[in-house]
Amino acid sequence: MPNKIILPNKDRKLYTYEAKNYQAFDIPENKPFEKRIAYSAAHVVADPLSDADPTTNSQIDWDKTMEYRHYLWSMGLSVAEAMDTAQRGMGLSYEGAKELMARSLKEAKSVGGNIACGVGTDQLAPAPEVTIEEVEAAYGEQVSFVESEGGQIILMASRALAACAKGPEDYQRVYNNILQNVSKPVILHWLGDMFDPALKGYWGHDDVDQAMEVCLQIIKDNEAKVDGIKISLLDDQKEIDMRRLLPESVKMYTGDDFNYPHLIKGDEKGHSHALLGIFDAIAPAAAAAMHALDAGDLDRYDALLEKTVPLSRHIFQTPTFSYKTGVVFMAYLNGHQDHFRMIGGKESARSIIHFADLFVMADEAGLLRKPEQAIQRMKHLLNLSGVDQGGK
Template identity: 50%
Template sequence: MSNLGQLDAAPRTAPVFNSRRAYAAAHVVPQAEAENTPGGAVKLDWDATLRIRHRLWQLGLGVAEAMDTAQRGMGLDWPSSAELIRRSAQEAQAVNGLLACGAGTDQLDPASIGDGGAKALKRILAAYRQQIDVVQNAGGTVILMASRALAKAARHADDYFTVYSTLLDELDRPAILHWLGDMFDPALRGYWGSTDLQSAEQTVLQIISAHPEKVDGIKMSLLDPGREISLRRRLPLGVRMYTGDDYNYSSLIHGDEYGHSDALLGAFAAIAPVASEALAAYDRGEPEQGRALLATTEELSRHIFAEPTYYYKTGIAFLSWLNGDQPGFQMVAGLHAARSVPHLRELHRLASLAGVLKDPGLARSRMDDWLRVCGVQR
């Protein structure tokens, strides 16, 4: 294990929630004195990055590692992602923490995809396999991330079926599929072979139904609760719906008479203490209390994930800094400049109202310091 001396009372075994399974998609912390500029080399502060994961495990949440929240495709390259997966897996094993890790195709040169076709699909399969091997060898659950390369190369829905069926057949254990809408990544428009969501849903169901024993669940991030509920009700028995809806998670996790969604959310990295308290309420048989707690955080989450949604990571890192979980407000590839002063000022106000600031005095002090640096007076 790395040197985590500053971590407060790290448990030997992470607590587990039984009524809902929940992963928080954690971000990464760069070295404060690294370049941290667009195109700059990736240099992570490993102690700070891993402390964040331990705090999530302490709260009973799983960690969704090396996902888009960790800037996959937005500054974090594949070699750094692979190292992150290995290190997080080692830490997870030490505390029996729940860990699922993103496996994608982001090591591919986009030029190698060309206009698609059989050769491009073979390259995509090889890239997925390389990343899957890293995750499986580390002991993590595989999340088959939505692939920009596949979105570019696939000519129809059958190409998605071929790629995903091939990979699922080869897996050692069940994986989580990943449906990320183009509001999170514009390059994924038309994923699953169609911009018509009904047609895309049918393709997803065909893939899952052909391999139900190899699919733990699907993370759905379309910010469309009706679409999520529709697919959730059609999933084979035993296949989970992991909501990735950072706008409407309270009602989706609460569920209805036909079932509920589990969670794999970037928002849970921001609201982890309240999310933990809400999940504990569900475990105690107090579902309305659980729903009410989650609902108190949704205004904050909607603000963090406001358009342009793909810059939500900046808000998560800013809140992490306000909470003292990282030494400075820095992000890989200079992404800390992706949100405005008014946006982050409002984030601080909403975080205070939502009760997710560990030390409100520290957060206010840091907020005042940052505003002064920006030339703004309270």
């Protein structure tokens, strides 16, 4: 059968799997979401034919990278650009990020797509001898660049600040100074150390509750300059607790790739908007779910997103920062790019068992839009890994 494939499991045993679960998603054309803002952090597509060193000087296929952003916009999703999903600081240099943001902002304007761009300090190498003044200058340089290009800012966590800050007062100083000088409200980004170990102890505390107090105080001191905050802690109750403590004008954007369905749906005391890396991989299901939520069809909303949770938890399993590999693999399986190469050589960051399980979970979620093509691409990878597919 054309839709059958031989897959390995965790016990090194082989079994036959038949992909058959693709579903068409009901996504109205050119209809914006009404009840939630939904950002997909977007990946970049490597140039597979570049002769540059793939681990230190990877090149980007700009046409395919922009094409994927248009795909996200076409479904009503917003794009969170040059974030960790784009391998910012993990293969994508700041110079590469600048070009990525400039190109994406131009493309967004051409189609009326919503976009926000990551601002950090990644032109500054983290080290204890780095000064707070240097961190502020690095943030300021990136703020100026994005504002000069007409973009909204997502103020990312800083590895350099985490390396040199002596305590909460240093975080308060840096963020207060930056926020006082931005021209438009920004989205703050609290990225947990499971996503980036260099950010351990952010806000000056290892304890999450103490760190949250510092972050909340910064928000309250600069309320007019904060559109919202995205937190990526993979702890739904901490997000809910913080959401209920935010000033009324400040939005919560979930970055919880484990628990996003119920956080976005919300409760009687509020809800989260979305700024998620997993929305890159599950874009059709995410967009259809947002429209179902707009229509008040909570049963359909639940049915669409709950099927994606096992896939998301698999893609974001420990080490969490390797989730980009699964996101790009999904784009490859679904024909959004013709190869499975990544900047920084990160296609090697997950095992063949991980990819085999991902393939099954993607099919079970109805997300393999061309099953025959996905199977052929999966077979290529399996053959290269010594899992014989009978030459087919």
